[in-house]
Amino acid sequence: MADAEFRVEEMPDGTKRVILTGAWSLRGVQNNFADLRDHLAAFFGNPFTHWDLSAVEQLDSAAAVMLWMGWGKHRDQRMLLRPEHTALFDMLATLPAANSFAAGRGSVMALLRIMWDKYLEFFDHLVGFLNLVGSLLLELFYIMKHPRNIPFKEISANFYKGGVQALPVTALVSFMIGIAMGYLMALQLRKFGADIFIVNIIGLAGIRELGPILMAIIVAGRSGSAMTAQIGVMRVTEEIDALSTMGISRTLRLILPKVIGLSLAAPLLAFWTSAWAILGGMLAAKMQLGIGMEFFLDYLPRVVVPVSLTLAVFKGLTFGVLVTLIACHFGMRIKPNTESLSASTTSSVVTAITTVILVDAVFAIVTRSIGL
């Protein structure tokens, strides 16, 4: 098969005649229609050029479209075609033009429209979330009346996946942050000769703030994203519908175990995370300020009153429930395509972390007089 080529002949009356030869098709690996179009541009521009396609070995849709556009989307007696190729051009003539689908966009109205849609979408999310919380409460009442239906296995599995398996990573992260904070604070405190206050700072920060917040962020990233993606894929593959047809409530089997499992695990995890943060801070205090570990631990209960621990447990519980609910909420909204899956998983993690930090700020203000 020869490549697509053309030659130009001068006609007796001064007009030009472009003769195409070879295979005008994408099958010819050497053919580049962008180049051919550029070479032919001068002839396309001249309305008196004659075109002879009778020597073309092969003409595919790509070549035909290139020529058709060059000819200004019409065909007359100047174009000499082989009979088998005319059908292709006739077909092209019937196809709808690009501008028939042009969508109105870019105007101020369109921008307002988008903002309005976003506003409505927010309420849509709110309603969906309330629905989720409502159906969860109903299921809770139901299993209180029918304790045999409590999904113990699933709760245990979620406790293990979201709680136990998160132990190493939460420990490592909070230990490192404890060390970093300890070193920074130690340098500042030494300037004032207030070395002993490192116990207050590390103790209060570790138990009241770092533990619950670090736990929530790590759990949102680890378990929250996993839950969203899992529920989403189960929706896409109709597994959730399969559950429903078996008469099994999806809220009871899928969402409730996640919420309960993580709510049980979260306060414990928060406590664990706090402990490692304090350990990190203790090490820093020993190395930088020479405060011994035994002294640190002796002094700790005097500055951190037990109510702080209660507060930390309560915070951990709240954050755990929030992260799980948000993860399930976004999971239930995933549509069956890859874009929606990635967008929802991202939204789930971002929303969970933002909400947790917002709620934490509210907690800090509301509880400012408790245990300080």
Added chain:
Amino acid sequence: MSKPGLACEVTGVWTQYGQTVIHRDLNLEVRTGEVMAMVGGSGSGKTTLLRHIVGLTRPSRGEIKLFGVNLAQLDREAARQARNRFGMLFQQGALFSALTVYENIAFPLRELRQFDEEAIHLLVMHKLALVELEPKHAWLLPAQLSGGMVKRVALARALALEPELLVLDEPTAGLDPDRSEKFVRLIKSLRKQLGLTVIFVTHDLDTLVGLTDRVAVLADQRIIASCSLPELANVAHPFAQNFFKGVSERLERTDKWKIAPTH
């Protein structure tokens, strides 16, 4: 040197996963312009062979040539060009779920970087018309399509770069008999219009009888026969015999149809 007139040439292919041998010294030739069906029991390695042919996986041993070249030996650019010479229709369609029908078909055309948007639009509309879909379907997302439409859009995408060879994995799986018959008719007419070579895998006997010129029977880890459907009767292998029983009934039926309108 490869022989002329062959679209695909499989020589001495072995496929092994650990101790499991899937293909044992398998040979197959597909001539240019013919429709070749691959049949075999479940798990006989049909789809694996198909994936070897299009270069998604590589056999443990042996060589596969498409249009006389071995894809694995080409450099990146040459391999890309060679891959544009065939189109593959996956079993589930494998449409890009985040893109509309239009964007799905336009995707390979854009990758070629030879056409402007207006030409791409015209080409996409042309491909949609080829597979008998309406222009308004172009703006739907794959999730909004029915099973038959997904197959058609996937076919349009496979045809976007005007391939010479079309590889179909279970083209009519999951379609109702009416739809699958229409789809078979569509592939037949496209094959005539565009001069395609077709390799396909199917479990559906109606599709097989309706479409194929030759059939390659995969059993005992190799091709035990590659011949026309009526010639299957002469193959002694039990799988081929069983298989032929089903085929011959349908062949008779189609023959009757062919004879009926003559008088």
